[in-house]
Amino acid sequence: MSGPLMPKADPETLRKREEIVADMAHIVPGEGVVSDENGMRVFESDGLTAYRQMPLVVVLPETVAQVSRILKYCHERNIRVVPRGSGTSLSGGALPLQDAVLLVMSRFNRILEIDFANRAVVAQPGVTNLGITQAVEHEGYYYAPDPSSQIACSIGGNVAENSGGVHCLKYGLTANNILGIEMVLMNGEVIRLGGKHLDAEGYDLLGLMTGSEGLLGVVTEVTVRILKKPETARALLIGFPSSEQAGQCVADIIGAGIIPGGMEMMDRPAIHAAEDFVRAGYPLDVEALLIVELDGPQAEVDHLIRRVEDIAAANGCTTSRASNSDEERLSFWAGRKAAFPAVGRISPDYYCMDGTIPRKELPRVLAGMRALSRKYGLRVANVFHAGDGNLHPLILYDANEPGELENAEAFGADILRLCVQVGGVLTGEHGVGVEKRDLMPEMFSEEDLNQQIRVKCAFDPNHLLNPGKMFPQLHRCAELGRMHIHRGRIPFPDIPRF
Amino acid sequence: MTTFTPKTSAEILDIVRWAVSEETPLEVLGHGSKRGIGRPLQTEDVLDLSGLAGVTLYEPEELVLSARAGTPIAELEQLVARHNQQFAFEPMDYGPLLGIEAGHGTIGGALASNLSGPRRIKAGAARDHVLGIHAVSGRGEAFKSGGRVVKNVTGYDLSKGLAGSWGTLAVVTDVTFKVLPTAETERTLVITGLDDAHAAAAMAEAMSSTCEVSGAAHLPEGVVGRFLDRALSGGARTVLRIEGFGPSVEYRFNRLAALVKPHGPVDSLESGESRKLWREIRDCRPFADGTQAPVWRVSIAPTQGYRMVDAFRRAAGANAFYDWQGGLVWLRMEADPEADILRKLIAHFGGGHATLVRATASLRETIPVFHPQPPALAALSLRLKEQFDPRNILNPERMAAG
Numbered sequence: 001m002s003g004p005l006m007p008k009a010d011p012e013t014l015r016k017r018e019e020i021v022a023d024m025a026h027i028v029p030g031e032g033v034v035s036d037e038n039g040m041r042v043f044e045s046d047g048l049t050a051y052r053q054m055p056l057v058v059v060l061p062e063t064v065a066q067v068s069r070i071l072k073y074c075h076e077r078n079i080r081v082v083p084r085g086s087g088t089s090l091s092g093g094a095l096p097l098q099d100a101v102l103l104v105m106s107r108f109n110r111i112l113e114i115d116f117a118n119r120a121v122v123a124q125p126g127v128t129n130l131g132i133t134q135a136v137e138h139e140g141y142y143y144a145p146d147p148s149s150q151i152a153c154s155i156g157g158n159v160a161e162n163s164g165g166v167h168c169l170k171y172g173l174t175a176n177n178i179l180g181i182e183m184v185l186m187n188g189e190v191i192r193l194g195g196k197h198l199d200a201e202g203y204d205l206l207g208l209m210t211g212s213e214g215l216l217g218v219v220t221e222v223t224v225r226i227l228k229k230p231e232t233a234r235a236l237l238i239g240f241p242s243s244e245q246a247g248q249c250v251a252d253i254i255g256a257g258i259i260p261g262g263m264e265m266m267d268r269p270a271i272h273a274a275e276d277f278v279r280a281g282y283p284l285d286v287e288a289l290l291i292v293e294l295d296g297p298q299a300e301v302d303h304l305i306r307r308v309e310d311i312a313a314a315n316g317c318t319t320s321r322a323s324n325s326d327e328e329r330l331s332f333w334a335g336r337k338a339a340f341p342a343v344g345r346i347s348p349d350y351y352c353m354d355g356t357i358p359r360k361e362l363p364r365v366l367a368g369m370r371a372l373s374r375k376y377g378l379r380v381a382n383v384f385h386a387g388d389g390n391l392h393p394l395i396l397y398d399a400n401e402p403g404e405l406e407n408a409e410a411f412g413a414d415i416l417r418l419c420v421q422v423g424g425v426l427t428g429e430h431g432v433g434v435e436k437r438d439l440m441p442e443m444f445s446e447e448d449l450n451q452q453i454r455v456k457c458a459f460d461p462n463h464l465l466n467p468g469k470m471f472p473q474l475h476r477c478a479e480l481g482r483m484h485i486h487r488g489r490i491p492f493p494d495i496p497r498f
Numbered sequence: 499m500t501t502f503t504p505k506t507s508a509e510i511l512d513i514v515r516w517a518v519s520e521e522t523p524l525e526v527l528g529h530g531s532k533r534g535i536g537r538p539l540q541t542e543d544v545l546d547l548s549g550l551a552g553v554t555l556y557e558p559e560e561l562v563l564s565a566r567a568g569t570p571i572a573e574l575e576q577l578v579a580r581h582n583q584q585f586a587f588e589p590m591d592y593g594p595l596l597g598i599e600a601g602h603g604t605i606g607g608a609l610a611s612n613l614s615g616p617r618r619i620k621a622g623a624a625r626d627h628v629l630g631i632h633a634v635s636g637r638g639e640a641f642k643s644g645g646r647v648v649k650n651v652t653g654y655d656l657s658k659g660l661a662g663s664w665g666t667l668a669v670v671t672d673v674t675f676k677v678l679p680t681a682e683t684e685r686t687l688v689i690t691g692l693d694d695a696h697a698a699a700a701m702a703e704a705m706s707s708t709c710e711v712s713g714a715a716h717l718p719e720g721v722v723g724r725f726l727d728r729a730l731s732g733g734a735r736t737v738l739r740i741e742g743f744g745p746s747v748e749y750r751f752n753r754l755a756a757l758v759k760p761h762g763p764v765d766s767l768e769s770g771e772s773r774k775l776w777r778e779i780r781d782c783r784p785f786a787d788g789t790q791a792p793v794w795r796v797s798i799a800p801t802q803g804y805r806m807v808d809a810f811r812r813a814a815g816a817n818a819f820y821d822w823q824g825g826l827v828w829l830r831m832e833a834d835p836e837a838d839i840l841r842k843l844i845a846h847f848g849g850g851h852a853t854l855v856r857a858t859a860s861l862r863e864t865i866p867v868f869h870p871q872p873p874a875l876a877a878l879s880l881r882l883k884e885q886f887d888p889r890n891i892l893n894p895e896r897m898a899a900g
Contacts, residue, residue, distance in 0.1 A: 117702040117801045118825075140708075162651045173649070175658070176626045189874040192849075196799035197825055198618060200662060201851030201869035202879050202897060204625055207658025211651045231708045251559040257582055257679030297708060297753075300746030356647040358560050390649040428649035436652075443652055444642075451641045452654045454885035458878065470653065483637060483888060485519045 004051065004092075004434045006468040009099035013079050017056060020079065024059050024101065027069045032107075034058035043102055046087040046094040047149070048435055050405065055082065055096035060104045064182070064190060064220045067103070071218065072188025074101060080464050081186070083214040085125065085157030088149040090352060091433025093161065093213050093469055100467075103218060105156050111135045112221065119226050120179055120196045125156020125219045129163070132224060141226040144171035147429070148337070156219045162211030164429040166262040169387035170295075171227070173429075175210040182221035183209065186460040195223060208455055213431050214466040216459040233261060233295035234305055235329045238312045239286030239319035243267065246288035247362045249315040250386045253292065256311060258304055261295035263387035264336050267366065270343065270381040270394070271335075277342035280335030283319045290386065291332055339383045340394065347379070347396035351408045355419030356428035359389045368418045369393060376411040378404075390428035391419065417442055432470045440472050450480055457481070501544040507632065507640065507671040513545055514669060514891065515638035523894045526665035528568055528604030531593045532611055536664060536867050536896040538859045547606055550671060555646070558583060562629065562646050564674040567606025574605055578677050586678040587627050588615025588776075594786035595793065595856055606670045612662030615780040616713035616739065619705070619822045621678075625661035632672035633660065636887025646674050659882075665893045667886040681741035685751050686713075686772040688765040689758055691733040694718060694804035694820070700761040701823045702801060704738045707757055709750040713739030715779050716804075716820040724784040726775055737767075739776060779821055785830040785856075792835040792857045793828065798850035800825035806847040813839045825850075837865045844869075868897050 013020070025033045034040055035057045045052045056079075061067045074081050080100035087094050096102045108124035111132070115121070116139060121132055129150040132143040146165035147153055153163065158174045159181060171177070180194025193206040200206060209216055240246040246265055253260065266274065266289045275282045282289055290312075294304045305322050312320050323329035335342070343350050357365050366382065373380045379396040393415055397408040416426050416436065420443050426436050440449060449471060456463070457477035467474060502524075504510045517524050525541040527533065529548055547568040555564040558581040565574060571589060578584060589608045594600050607613075609631070614623035630644030633656075643656035660670055689700060697716035704711045717725060718734045725735075738758070740750050755764050767775060778784075785793050798806055800823040807818050807827060815832030829840075835854055844850045851869035854862065871879060876898070883890075 115799075116706060118799050119705060120799075162655075164649055168649065172622070172626065175655070176622055185874070185878070191872070191875045191878065193875075195849045197797040197850035198822065199612060199614070199623060199625075199797055199851075201853075202871055202875075203663055203667070203882055204612065204658050204661050205875075205878065205882075207625055207655055207661065210658075211655055228706055228708050254561060254679075255559045257682065259679065296710065296742075297746055297749050299749035300743055303743055303745045356645075356649045358557070358562075358647060360557070360560060385649065388648045423645070424647055425645045425650045425652045427652050428647070429651055431651055432653065440653065443645075447639055448641045448643065449653075451635060451639070451643070451656060451886070455654050455656070455659065455882065458881040458885045481885075481888070483518070 004437065006053070006097060009097070013056065013099040020101070021057050023073060024057055024070065027073065028059055028061050028066050032060045032062065034060070043084070043087070043104065044096060046084070046089040046092060048090055048092040048095070048433065051092050051095050051434060053096045053098060055102035056099055058102045058104055060107050062107045064184065067184045067218055067220055068188045068190055070101065070103060071184055071186055074464060075187045075462070078462065078464065080467055082466050083218050085154035085160065086128065086152050088153040088157065089161065089431060089433060090354070091427065091431040091435040093431050093433040095434055097468060105154065105218070108156070108220065115196065116141070118196045120223055121226055122221060122223045123155055125222055126154050129153050129155055129158055136226050140229050142229050143224055144177055144227055145174050155222050155224065159210055159219050159222060160212065160214045161429070161431045164390070166264060166385060169263060169385070170259050170261050175207060177225050178206070178210065178222060179225055180223040181206060181209060181219050183217040183219045185217050186465050213433060213470050215456055215470060216465065230261070230295035231297045232301055233293055233329060234301050235291055235293040235323045235332045236305065236308055236312070237321045237332045238290040238292065238317045239283040240288045240290070240315070240317050241286060243288040243366050244363045245315050245317070246290050247359065249290060249312050249317070250359060252311045252315065253308055256307060258307065260292050260387060262291070262293040264291045265289065265384040265386040266336065266339065267382040269379065270339050270383050273342040273346050273381055274335035274339050277345055278334050278338045280331055282335050286318060291336055293329070336383065343381050343394045343396065348398040348400065351395040351397060351412055353393045353395065353412045353415055354390070354427050354430040355416050355424055356388070356390045357419050357422050357424035359386065361422040361424070365391065365418055365422060369415060372411055372414050376407055378408055378411055389424065413439060434469055437470060438472050450475065454480060499542050501546050503546045503549045505549050507634070510545070510550070510669055510671055511634050511638065511640050514634050514636070517543070517891045518636070518638045518889055521889055523891050526669050526893050528607035529570070529602040531591070531598050531602040532596070532607060534596045535592070535611070535855055536862070537899065538862055539893060539896060541894070545669065548604065553577065554672065561677050562674060563677050564646065564672060565605050566672055567604060567670045569605050571603045571605050571608055572601045579680065582680050583677045584680045585627065585675060586617060586621040587613065587623050588617040588780060589613035589624065590615050590780045592855070595782045597788060600781070605673055605675070609661055609670060609673055610663060610665050616715060616776050616821050619714065620710070620712045625658050627676045628657045628661060628673060629676055630674040631657045631660060631670050633668040633670045635668045636889065636892045644674070648676055664896050666883060666897055667892065669892065682743045683747050683769050684739060684741040684772050685747055685769065686767040686775060687738045687740065687751060687754055687758070688767060689736040689762045690765065691762050692716070692736050693734070694807065696761060697734065697736040697820070698801055698804050698824045700736055700758050701738070704754060704758060705823050707754060709740060709754040710742070711738050711754070712741045713737070713776055714823040716824060718819060720817050721784040721819045725778050726771060737775065739772065782828050784819060785828060790856065790858050792831040792861065793855050794831070794835070794840065794852050795855045796827040796829060796844065796850060796852045798825055798827065798844055799848050802847040803827045806843050809843050810840055835861060835865055841869065866898065
């Protein structure tokens with residue numbers, strides 16, 4: 001397929017490839033440089049496999065000093081760099097460029113410190129999300145954000161993408177669960193933001209770094225907050241004859257002051273696909289299925305289960321089951337967690353979207369999606385982080401049918417436009433990357449985007465880090481730096497002053 | 499000297515553009531309740547946002563509220579309280595500490611100074627709850643960032659970037675915050691007689707339990723008499739707050755009591771008293787003494803706070819109390835601020851930062867109010883300031899001397 005338009009490769013860099021490879025091997029001796037075609041092949045795409053590109057060279061540093069030297073080297077020679085964690089991005093955030101060094105952080109895979117008294121873990125960025133929990137669970141702790149790729153995705157990548165998960169309604173996103181980072185700027189400078197203490201001493205650069213998709217710096221260390229595992233968790237499986245009723249039930253739960261640990265919704269096509277696949281015991285005669293998980297102390301969970309049951313009944317649910325064991329709770333989740341592969345069984349390919357909407361707009365957006373489904377002649381199944389309005393429509397298509405991928409992408413773009421129209425956003429947790437880059441103007445004016453690029457200019461004025469991602473057009477910083485002065489006397493004589 | 503009191507974002511855009519063209523710096527102000535924090539400004543003109551007020555959107559079931567930047571935070575807290583909701587980041591009121599009547603402060607100011615309170619350790623600060631903003635940069639450009647939904651990774655999070663920027667990057671005109679349900683009830687567990695080290699150990703143990711403690715503070719003997727109208731006396735108090743649904747609070751309180759009993763005698767404060775106490779801790783009431791004696795706000799790793807204070811006291815006379823499990827230290831100096839000694843000790847004890855939140859103007863001119871940054875980080879912060887406010891129009895040098 002054609003793929004998105006990426007920045008034009010620099011012929012000078014391509015011409016000097018051999019020299020660059022040799023210099024990289026000098027900075028990272030041993031096995032740290034991959035430059036042969038077969039070796040580089042595994043890095044040519046990330047989780048968004050529709051797009052592929054071989055990099056200039058792959059470098060796998062092991063020390064902060066090496067990262068700093070690589071970036072300084074590239075900065076001085078105007079060579080582009082694409083950082084990569086585990087490569088699980090669903091938006092093409094780690095898609096290589098032909099003329100860019102691919103900086104792979106997977107060898108930064110050690111936990112550096114576990115500090116239970118301060119409830120903090122200091123980890124290298126290549127440690128997996130689940131790896132952090134596994135390092136502390138013997139003492140009953142865990143790391144709260146749990147993206148579905150948590151077995152593979154790295155904590156450094158989580159910072160780059162501000163990853164969420166099913167529990168972020170109650171426990172927050174990556175941004176709310178990290179305390180500090182060490183990072184290397186494009187010019188090779190090493191800086192630390194935060195630490196085991198709270199808040200920044202100046203501008204909240206940590207907040208800007210979180211979700212910056214590898215365009216601002218390369219994270220070399222992360223300090224995260226760990227939490228004690230809740231005493232217990234129970235789940236409710238609730239079926240409704242309409243998505244409106246399910247949506248109202250969600251609103252009423254929150255209106256009652258209850259913030260569940262997780263609250264997921266599936267529509268009829270997703271319910272059927274999941275049930276056919278894993279036999280989770282889901283009711284098949286409902287239009288919407290809610291999974292509501294309550295976690296915390298036993299007394300609280302039992303109290304809230306009863307309250308949620310009452311709210312569900314008042315909203316006309318047709319089925320409602322509460323888990324009475326951890327085994328049963330996990331069986332409720334089995335279908336939801338297998339929803340993506342389940343949909344994969346009923347269609348040769350599927351395309352996973354990721355918009356967020358105000359929850360109350362759900363019926364309108366679902367209706368809009370049904371109309372779009374007819375227009376494009378493609379089926380769609382929906383799983384929905386109902387608590388926080390994050391929608392994952394799965395568009396079913398067949399890549400072997402000519403034009404069908406393009407059709408699915410156009411359908412997806414229309415869904416995201418619909419999300420923006422109702423007050424939502426283009427991406428809730430998968431990132432902009434290359435996938436949604438060209439949709440950014442749907443949500444932001446040029447002036448809005450220019451302010452974001454100005455942040456980029458403060459960190460990386462030559463646009464060497466991960467170009468071609470997030471912004472449809474990267475204006476030159478010098479051009480953006482010019483002041484446009486509206487001259488003259490005070491143009492607002494009617495403003496009250498004293 | 500001119501004070502501009504715009505009523506609309508369009509007027510603010512005009513004023514900032516005028517200031518840019520005239521190279522006339524502006525002091526950006528809400529109610530001025532935190533005006534005494536930072537390097538004293540040398541500006542002639544004031545941009546007073548208190549007239550830019552009003553709620554533009556409040557949907558309790560969606561947990562979202564938008565307001566103009568000058569809206570009084572007290573008014574918003576009353577509004578959401580009618581729906582049993584709150585700003586979970588528990589924004590403190592600096593007024594009393596700085597000699598200004600309690601109850602002032604705007605929602606824009608809460609973001610600009612990244613306010614928080616005792617619940618910071620569980621629920622975060624303003625930066626963790628802001629969802630979106632509209633603003634005018636120091637270039638005179640109007641822009642927006644974020645939105646009204648919680649889960650959003652579309653572009654850089656400029657809303658967070660403006661949190662804690664003290665009006666030096668852009669003038670925020672509209673903010674959208676997440677709101678959350680207020681706890682049905684609360685109770686505070688009180689342990690009497692612990693020294694700072696024992697208190698730190700007890701607080702760490704409490705925070706590491708499944709009891710979901712939402713406030714952990716230590717009030718040493720030197721300050722304890724200044725809380726709850728002198729109702730607490732006769733030894734230091736270590737206080738642990740439990741909030742939530744009734745049955746859950748009872749259950750967790752009892753579990754927590756059993757857990758910390760070995761540390762010392764345990765008592766309880768019921769909801770009304772508990773609320774009052776945590777408001778006083780939040781607003782640093784013991785040091786709201788009507789003086790201008792220097793007050794530091796120090797953020798440090800929780801288990802290092804008391805160690806740092808102990809070392810500091812060998813060099814300088816200071817009264818102290820602790821919030822955030824010991825990681826937030828409020829220090830009232832008997833005489834000089836002793837900034838260098840304090841900041842060296844903070845570095846020695848694992849890092850953190852100290853802000854001189856109260857001091858005379860002359861002290862604030864000579865001593866960096868905000869924690870100085872290492873050169874590479876300071877240079878990056880300066881580049882960010884230059885990108886958003888190249889002519890140094892907005893609150894110039896409030897955070898760092900140029």
